[in-house]
Amino acid sequence: MKNPITIDELQRLLEDEATRAEALADYFEYLPTGPFTGEYRLRNEIKVVKHEPVDAESSSEAESLINIRDFLITKANGLARGVRDKLFEERKQDGERIVIVTEGDSWFQYPRFKPAGIPLSKEVKDVIDYLIEDERFAVKSLGGAGDVIRNMFHMSEYLDAIEQYTPKAFVLSGGGNDFFEVFPRMVRKGSIDDIETFLKTTWLTEIEVIRTYYKGILQILTTEFPELDIFVHGYDYIMPRPDGKWIGRPMIETGGLTRDEDRKGLIKFIMDKFNRSIEELSEQYEKVHFINIRGTVPQDPQFWHDEIHPNDYGFRLVADKFIAQLEEVLIRAN
Incomplete structure (x- = not known):
């Protein structure tokens, strides 16, 4: 060196x-x-x-x-996207492939690389990596780790991509970073008999703010591109590890949730609310499809890379849910 x-x-x-x-x-x-x-x-x-x-x-x-x-x-931070862009430019020429535009956070673009001999290897294969591997799709990926739903709304990069590439589908992942980046400040001491007491009331405001941005995005998309199929999701029940800086440790140190089952119970409560909020919104639009992935990745360390991201096998399970829904709407229906 x-x-x-x-x-x-x-x-x-x-x-x-x-x-x-x-x-x-x-x-x-x-x-x-x-x-x-x-x-x-x-x-x-x-x-x-x-x-x-x-x-x-x-x-x-x-x-x-x-x-x-x-x-x-x-x-360095833009390398992953560059690799995906190159593949997309090659594959969109194949008229048999279904063009899809995706926008999202690190569940759609986990950025970290590792050396694997000569070629570059993703440390974690995320949802979009598996979609890209499917020979039926040509995927234009706009995702970026850490992206938040408010930036997706205001920047609206996906609108230009949809206009340019006329995809059959748009797939969106967002809101997780918006919520969990402030999660440590939401936690407080509570009673195990009422799990919601471990959260300050501001947590519901955060959910509503995220839903509002989703609504703005969906309103624009369904108006500008009424024939476009749109796919959204909530997240699975993430893994609140005791050493987790963003989720597990705040639960233990601030909330006093020392038992693993209690921390998982709080995550389930939060993610159910998050998912219902997005699912209920999606039901207002004929061309918006909600993908429910709750319970897909077991809350077991062998399926998780860290407290927020599944490992390769965990993301494979999630990607299978996406692919099944894409098949049902875009392929079997035609």
């Missing part, structure tokens, strides 16, 4: 598929920044320079350059 390294050298390593995985592992670290998000950052010890130092005394050339760091971090 070369250190210092010039910006051109590091950029070439990231752009070359044969060296990308090794470059990410050597020069970057992946840091979780929220319950549904994380990002690549240059390791502290790495120095990125404009040019090769002429000699050891050319210290000014070996100093870290903040603007260059920002540029490279943005490039």
Whole structure:
């Protein structure tokens, strides 16, 4: 590993598929920044320079350059989407494939990579990875780890993609980061006889805010694209691990929920409410289909990568539910 390294050298390593995985592992670290998000950052010890130092005394050339760091971090974080975009551009030419546009958070775009020999490998295969593997679909993925439903609504990137690619379906995953990024501040001491007492009343406001953004998105989509099939979902019962920074630990340290079954009970209560809110909204629109994935991934550590994300097998179970619903609406119905 070369250190210092010039910006051109590091950029070439990231752009070359044969060296990308090794470059990410050597020069970057992946840091979780929220319950549904994380990002690549240059390791502290790495120095990125404009040019090769002429000699050891050319210290000014070996100093870290903040603007260059920002540029490279943005490039590293965008690698996953670039790989998916390349596949989509190839596959949309196949008239037999059904074009789908997807927008979502880290359940649709888990960003972290791991070296796997020469090729680059996703550390976790998410829902969209499995949809992309299905030979019947060409998937335009707009997802990004940490994306929140309010940004999806305001940025409306999916509207341009739908206009451009005329997909048969739009698939949306959102709201989890909106809710769980503030979850630690919602928890309080309560009574096990009434599980809702472990939540401040603001939790219901958060659910309603998320529902309002969903409603805005669905209103626009069903008006602008009345023939488009739209698929939405709530999340499964996530895994509140005792060491979990965003879910488990706040439940224990703030709420006093020391028993695993009590923490899982609170998650079930929250996710049932979350799911019902989105499902009831979807029923107001003929072309909006709700995918119920509750109870799909067992609340058992062997199915979960961390407290928020299933592992490969867990996401495979979730993806099967999506694929079955897509089949029923887009393929069998025709």
